[in-house]
Amino acid sequence: MLNNLDTIRELYINQLINGELEFWLKYGMDGINGGIYTALDEDGSIIDTDKSVWFQGRALWVFATAYEKYGDIRYLNACDSLINFIDNHCFDSDGRMFFKVSKVGNPIVKRIRYFFSETFAIIGYATYARITGKEEYNQKSLKLLEFVENLRTTEGLLIPKTMRESKAFGGPMILLNVLSEVKQSNPSQSKELDEYMDKLIEEVKNNFVREDLQLVLEQVGMDGSFQADHFEGRIINPGHAIEASWFIMKMGIDRNNDELINLGLKIYDWMFEEGWDKEFGGIIQYTDALKKPLAEYHQDMKFWWPQCEALIASLYAYKLTKKQIYMDNFIMVNDYIQNHFVDNLNGEWYGYLHKDGTLATKLKGNFYKGPFHIPRMYMICISLIEEINKTK
Numbered sequence: 001m002l003n004n005l006d007t008i009r010e011l012y013i014n015q016l017i018n019g020e021l022e023f024w025l026k027y028g029m030d031g032i033n034g035g036i037y038t039a040l041d042e043d044g045s046i047i048d049t050d051k052s053v054w055f056q057g058r059a060l061w062v063f064a065t066a067y068e069k070y071g072d073i074r075y076l077n078a079c080d081s082l083i084n085f086i087d088n089h090c091f092d093s094d095g096r097m098f099f100k101v102s103k104v105g106n107p108i109v110k111r112i113r114y115f116f117s118e119t120f121a122i123i124g125y126a127t128y129a130r131i132t133g134k135e136e137y138n139q140k141s142l143k144l145l146e147f148v149e150n151l152r153t154t155e156g157l158l159i160p161k162t163m164r165e166s167k168a169f170g171g172p173m174i175l176l177n178v179l180s181e182v183k184q185s186n187p188s189q190s191k192e193l194d195e196y197m198d199k200l201i202e203e204v205k206n207n208f209v210r211e212d213l214q215l216v217l218e219q220v221g222m223d224g225s226f227q228a229d230h231f232e233g234r235i236i237n238p239g240h241a242i243e244a245s246w247f248i249m250k251m252g253i254d255r256n257n258d259e260l261i262n263l264g265l266k267i268y269d270w271m272f273e274e275g276w277d278k279e280f281g282g283i284i285q286y287t288d289a290l291k292k293p294l295a296e297y298h299q300d301m302k303f304w305w306p307q308c309e310a311l312i313a314s315l316y317a318y319k320l321t322k323k324q325i326y327m328d329n330f331i332m333v334n335d336y337i338q339n340h341f342v343d344n345l346n347g348e349w350y351g352y353l354h355k356d357g358t359l360a361t362k363l364k365g366n367f368y369k370g371p372f373h374i375p376r377m378y379m380i381c382i383s384l385i386e387e388i389n390k391t392k
Helices: 005-027 053-070 073-089 116-132 135-153 170-185 187-207 238-255 258-275 304-321 324-340 373-390
Strands: 107-109
Touching: 005 053, 005 073, 005 373, 053 073, 053 116, 053 373, 073 116, 116 135, 116 170, 135 170, 170 187, 170 238, 187 238, 187 258, 238 258, 238 304, 258 304, 304 324, 304 373
Parallel strands: none
Antiparallel strands: none
């Protein structure tokens, strides 16, 4: 059990640089075609040569942020490879992005009901612009952000997953983080971006944050109603809501806004209690708002990314309140991760555990898992620990 923040900080720096970034530089970056592979086996060997478009943008953000913090020229070289691959291969003629392309960039899958490929390109572009001074990528990020908002708000442009009309938490939630990143690279746009974030916060509060249930819903009716008679309407994703909680806490800190801080803390409190498995440990993948049986086969598994979000959110909550419960939660999640997810031999983390913490698969990456949640967690937690130590 690690309970000394200075020791954890040193551990995180080592696991970030030598366990995460080095793993993806060595095994993921495609030196021939450009871009990054993410479908990797335990030892880093490639098990699928198709490329996730999500991860071209996500990895661009990670390596750009790492270069900003640590100055390793290899991180900048990775950014150049990623951005060239995105620009040359990841956009269709209608301005939408693909979901999956081949190793040389030929289109394979385009998911026209989502805009997440675009959101990850936005944060990659904005951060790349900041580290290189290439203003054209700031302009690309802003133009793509406008494009996404048009997709999101114009009826008929996104093809719904089902014929039942509903609103999903994922859209406004991810855009809160996107806007924060864009704002950091475009301070002259702060007023407009803050107004946009205010609208998203109202959308989240009025539709998904439910005081009656003390939960955050993933899907609601078009009028914000709780669709209690459907699996989809009752599903709760604790990791997703915990992630949103630290987005909101960070916004509150950046804007010195107690209302936002309290909203973020409330969401965290509800959803950590909902998601933490008191028998085996770890944040569980799904629960049901009314405690009914769920339909998802992986409902009780432990995925890598909710654990990352719980670490970040716990540290933000402790930084804001200095309440011991939040530090206890942070230590508890960290211990679970170190004991179950981290591969100290090969580097990186395993991604998928059964409910009891045993390994479900040895792969290190696929089209959803790659260099994003884990290195983001390390970089943010390292910074938060440093900030907390300054106030002791």
